[in-house]
Amino acid sequence: MGFSSLFPVQVAVWQETIGPGAFERDLCINSPTGSGKTLAYALPIVQKLSTRSVKCLRALVVLPTRDLALQVKEVFAAIAPAVGLSVGLAVGQSSIADEISELIKRPKLEAGICYDPEDVTCELQSSVDILVATPGRLMDHINSTKGFTLEHLCYLVVDETDRLLREAYQSWLPTVLQLTQSNEESLFPLANSFLSSTFGSLKTIRRCGVERGFKGKSHPRLVKMVLSATLTQDPSKLAQLNLHHPLLMTTGKRRYQLPEKLESYKLICESNLRPLYLVALLQELGEEKCIVFTSSTESTHRLCTLLNLFGDLGIKIKEYSGLQRQSRRSKTLKSFREGKVQVLVSSDAMTRGMDVQGVRNVINYDIPAYIKTYIHRAGRTARAGQAGRCFTLLHKYEVKRFKKMLQKADNESVPHYSVPSSSIESLRAAYNSALGKLKETVESEASRKRKFGSKFLKLSRTKPTDRRKG
Numbered sequence: 309m310g311f312s313s314l315f316p317v318q319v320a321v322w323q324e325t326i327g328p329g330a331f332e333r334d335l336c337i338n339s340p341t342g343s344g345k346t347l348a349y350a351l352p353i354v355q356k357l358s359t360r361s362v363k364c365l366r367a368l369v370v371l372p373t374r375d376l377a378l379q380v381k382e383v384f385a386a387i388a389p390a391v392g393l394s395v396g397l398a399v400g401q402s403s404i405a406d407e408i409s410e411l412i413k414r415p416k417l418e419a420g421i422c423y424d425p426e427d428v429t430c431e432l433q434s435s436v437d438i439l440v441a442t443p444g445r446l447m448d449h450i451n452s453t454k455g456f457t458l459e460h461l462c463y464l465v466v467d468e469t470d471r472l473l474r475e476a477y478q479s480w481l482p483t484v485l486q487l488t489q490s491n492e493e494s495l496f497p498l499a500n501s502f503l504s505s506t507f508g509s510l511k512t513i514r515r516c517g518v519e520r521g522f523k524g525k526s527h528p529r530l531v532k533m534v535l536s537a538t539l540t541q542d543p544s545k546l547a548q549l550n551l552h553h554p555l556l557m558t559t560g561k562r563r564y565q566l567p568e569k570l571e572s573y574k575l576i577c578e579s580n581l582r583p584l585y586l587v588a589l590l591q592e593l594g595e596e597k598c599i600v601f602t603s604s605t606e607s608t609h610r611l612c613t614l615l616n617l618f619g620d621l622g623i624k625i626k627e628y629s630g631l632q633r634q635s636r637r638s639k640t641l642k643s644f645r646e647g648k649v650q651v652l653v654s655s656d657a658m659t660r661g662m663d664v665q666g667v668r669n670v671i672n673y674d675i676p677a678y679i680k681t682y683i684h685r686a687g688r689t690a691r692a693g694q695a696g697r698c699f700t701l702l703h704k705y706e707v708k709r710f711k712k713m714l715q716k717a718d719n720e721s722v723p724h725y726s727v728p729s730s731s732i733e734s735l736r737a738a739y740n741s742a743l744g745k746l747k748e749t750v751e752s753e754a755s756r757k758r759k760f761g762s763k764f765l766k767l768s769r770t771k772p773t774d775r776r777k778g
């Protein structure tokens with residue numbers, strides 16, 4: 309991967325897994341954004357599995373979004389094949405049938421013998437040793453993919469833990485825990501009936517967790533690693549993970565930490581002039597890659613439309629939000645990574661985990677509501693020890709709240725950043741004209757939506773035969 313040394317979190321996790329810690333305890337890793345947490349868990353898992361002799365699903369990494377899962381899969385894909393391990397993806401990027409064919413190995417057809425997909429006794433095996441998944445698609449496979457089993461799972465990684473614990477996501481966590489409990493009845497009897505036929509006498513003996521205070525008594529367990537830059541330390545939330553003597557690994561005394569080389573600035577302006585200030589700031593930043601965060605998908609769309617109506621700013625600006633289709637988002641992300649787009653206007657879909665090389669600046673167009681959000685947004689820059697800047701546009705009444713929020717991350721003083729008033733003045737005419745055009749654009753979008761809506765309604769009211777003709 310071109311890396312010459314490990315980052316501190318990677319050394320620390322190695323010590324607790326492959327090193328003297330020997331995976332004896334489950335790990336709760338709270339380390340700043342961009343500090344290299346992905347490789348911190350990928351390396352020991354790959355190292356540990358490198359000596360496996362039978363291919364089955366041994367490690368599961370769960371992430372909250374598709375783009376994040378794709379990113380993490382790339383990290384595993386860079387190191388796992390070297391030791392003969394395969395990595396799979398279950399995120400719903402392709403059809404479920406395509407995904408199943410990637411994850412489950414079908415028996416080889418012998419001459420004259422037809423494979424019956426409904427036959428539960430035929431031999432189905434995992435094609436992957438490591439699976440990176442989002443909770444929804446994981447549940448789809450657990451519930452209905454023949455041959456998909458967590459029976460042999462040894463390692464579970466819950467990345468962006470606080471985000472994943474916030475929502476139930478079809479109860480994926482209790483399901484996974486239940487299915488990986490030893491000597492316990494499975495939630496899914498169908499899955500069990502496969503096991504005996506699929507793997508015959510193959511049994512996975514999970515590592516034994518020695519119970520402290522009960523010398524010599526041990527029980528097999530699934531090893532867990534949970535991570536975030538803002539890891540919850542609320543015991544009632546962490547209890548859901550059923551951790552084994554959890555060890556908290558953290559970088560500083562405070563729960564919230566910003567990257568060392570991040571500079572934070574505040575830019576004070578009137579609310580109605582924010583787009584003007586934003587454009588002036590973007591012009592100052594020139595060609596540097598930049599992410600602008602807004603508070604909602606709607607304001608992301610409006611702001612991006614407005615910026616693109618400003619006339620030729622010499623900057624390619626695109627929208628990235630949860631309102632868009634996944635294919636559109638992935639395309640935009642690709643252009644941003646390749647440098648064909650300089651500015652992404654984003655809702656919080658981009659906030660967590662995304663790792664794009666060369667992002668020098670983050671701009672909070674809307675003040676984040678929580679320090680956690682600030683940390684994840686700002687953390688899209690100043691990654692891997694690089695320098696970066698985070699600007700927050702504020703109304704003067706928001707300054708106090710902002711200061712109080714950043715104190716939680718030990719950031720006492722946030723300097724002012726000002727853009728020259730001459731830049732603001734020179735942009736006024738373009739701003740007024742862009743505002744006028746925005747109104748027209750919004751109206752035409754709304755009427756298009758209405759038309760599409762009524763067409764759709766008409767279509768769904770017509771008889772099926774008419775529809776076919778149409």
Ligand SMILES: Nc1ncnc2c1ncn2[C@@H]1O[C@H](COP(=O)(O)OP(=O)(O)OP(=O)(O)O)[C@@H](O)[C@H]1O
Nearest residue numbers: 311313314315341342343344345346537661663692
């Ligand atoms: N040992 C290393 N040397 C140099 N660069 C590294 C090393 N380890 C990881 N990186 C790079 O650091 C960047 C950040 O890594 P990663 O995405 O794992 O951070 P993270 O801690 O998971 O951040 P976040 O909390 O935002 O998800 C990536 O671009 C990765 O390639």
